[in-house]
Amino acid sequence: MLNRFSTVTDITQTLQSQGFSLLLPQTNVSTLLCNGPSTILISKHQARKDSLLPPQYISKCSPNDSYVQPESPSHALGRDLQSEALSLACPSLQCYIHPYPLRFPSQAHRPGQLKQYYLLNAASLLPVLALQVRDGEKVLDLCSAPGGKAIAIFQCATPALICCNEPDPHRRDWLAKTLESFVPHSLNSRVIVSAQDGRSFGQREAGTYDKVLVDAPCSNDRTWLYSCSGQQGEQRLQERARLPMLQAQLLRSALSAVRPGGVVVYSTCTMSSSENYAVVETVLNDCPEAEPEDLWEEIAIPLSKYFAFSPAHPGHGQTLHKPSPQPQNGNVSSYHHRLGILVVPQPGKTWGPMFLSRIRRRK
16 A cells, blocks of 8 residues: 555555555546555555645555455456446555565555555455545544554545543554555644443444444454464454453444444444344344434445355344345345444455444434
């Protein structure tokens, strides 16, 4: 991800010389952010000096986010996405991909100096796309550390304010360093780094934000999926027993923090249904003001060549407090899709895992 607030000409030339290609064409279609299974350097295209990006945030991906993954054989992304254009436009965001798995060196943090690029898993961009942040909006990143999604948000729009919340002091330091590495000092006034307990955040700042991202703590299949550590995998499985309650509390808090008519996106990097669909379903049943929105046609279909998407788990989607009308005449969108979509790593489409669900608070 090339930092648009830094000079990136030399990096661009290096990428091109090594076989990287621009994943998202410079169009006003949201095709600029979502891209799939390719090695990706999400490049924050150099923007105008007047575009505002807060100086604090990095990507909430696992250590493997710096791992560059293989790209789908097709390179017709621009044409395909323009034909089924997403409703989100992120013209200032660029992505570079490579056709083969490889590693690209990360840049060290240097106080007072902006980094040129940031590496992350391409699937981590999808929750940001689903959030649809617009210029001038107030945004809350409830579980912000290490900060990558906050960075991506500012690559897509110029929020009036972004609050990056992280209660853990060590992770908050990491978050602050990341933000310092990617955002000019002149934009500091646009960013707040908060240390609140996310579970009670919504009570303190009820109805304050236009958009809220809940990239919730999870059992993180992404970390051990790409490792050989059986012990780590067993630890993740143990965590799954306690995490759904925490995740549901965070999602409820987010729905309190967002204004009526605003949007909350809930995401994880696990394939566990109990941490994904079940959490969303539980909260929807408890919150009559919350309405899930279908992401299948908006994100999954246009990007299906680059990500392997899975709709709602067959065991979920049956008990919402107010079921939406069933699809008619073969319409791909359905009530099941409204609970969320899941990116499942597969050969040739190795991005993920990443679950995302969008919920709007009724006016």
